[in-house]
Amino acid sequence: MDVVYFAWVRERIGVPRESVETQAATVADLVAELSARDARYAAAFADLTAVRVALDQDLADFDASLAGVREVAFFPPMTGG
């Protein structure tokens, strides 16, 4: 599964994109798995109210299933316009 990061989430984790081997069932499971793996993830995901997630480029919730998903994206609330 491809995982991509943007803005300060990307800066804290230190890479813009990586391939992750995981059996996580939901986004929340994946976040817990990554946070346990390394302090960089724990720092990026410390306050999940400040993090948004997209599954295959559609916004989703943290309890969404990862079944069939190819690309997960984590980023701060958007500031376009």
Added chain:
Amino acid sequence: MDVVYFAWVRERIGVPRESVETQAATVADLVAELSARDARYAAAFADLTAVRVALDQDLADFDASLAGVREVAFFPPMTGG
């Protein structure tokens, strides 16, 4: 006193501007005086809810005083923009 007319008020009265000798104290008095003078005015002023007035280029009410006024304008509700 100069009296000017616009849009269908002008068309009904038949002139865009005229000089009027009057002792009318208020706009309403002037309207009554003109309406009594000729059917063209009576037609233009038949429905005063559809007529607006400006005194020296500021919108005013029909009960406004004409003291010191140099130019009275009658016209329909505006349709700019």
Added chain:
Amino acid sequence: MRVVVQPEPFDAGAEASAFAAGRSDIGAVVTFTGVVRSLEDDPIMAMEIEHYPGMTERAITGIVQTAMDRWDLADALVIHRFGRLEPGAPIMMVATAAAHRAAAFEAADFLMDYLKSRAPFWKKEHRADGGATWVAAKDDDEAALDRW
């Protein structure tokens, strides 16, 4: 502030480009352009706009000043034509520039509401059969002023 009342066409894009150009204290520019509309099922040949020379400039300037007093605008522009206009031609435009988006949007909306009902212009539509009709003000136009 710039207020222009003229019979000549204007280039809304070029006016928008020149408006507030090169200022870095501005975050938001809103423009509105009104165009002579001719619908397929009710085509018009031309729109004739009558105005009250002198009062027009005075009324528009007053309206723009009210907007600039009420919102924190960096600049504002109003251009309004009069005379005989063809379908598809620009009638008028407003532009507002502000640090923030909400001020620019609200002020432009306010300007349009007031220009429509408080600036001395009257529109007449000329049709192919030779008929011509004065455009009637709508109750909604007057009611819109209560929003502000």
Added chain:
Amino acid sequence: MRVVVQPEPFDAGAEASAFAAGRSDIGAVVTFTGVVRSLEDDPIMAMEIEHYPGMTERAITGIVQTAMDRWDLADALVIHRFGRLEPGAPIMMVATAAAHRAAAFEAADFLMDYLKSRAPFWKKEHRADGGATWVAAKDDDEAALDRW
């Protein structure tokens, strides 16, 4: 509908001129242009805009489609830049064209609210002292979506 996501500058005036040009079924055109703002008491050197290639175009297209389904729009345009932008430079623009003024205004306002909070862009401000700060989303931005 036209959606453009690019690093290059654009000419908002020229885009406005070309947008819905020559159509006589349109009565109202509204444009909004967002500009990189740098205030005297808090100057920035540059605005860096990061985006999510692919999702950006997809999200904007969805937002514009929602607007066109909801309002009777003749056309809509969104241009949004990414990369490093200088103060005073245009960041993005929206344009809406409709038969009536209210639809054009409301749709442009709607597009801005949604682009701000639902299109995957992130702004970072670079300051003269070398510091850089990600612009934080405001609670108001999210609350603004409830208007629609």
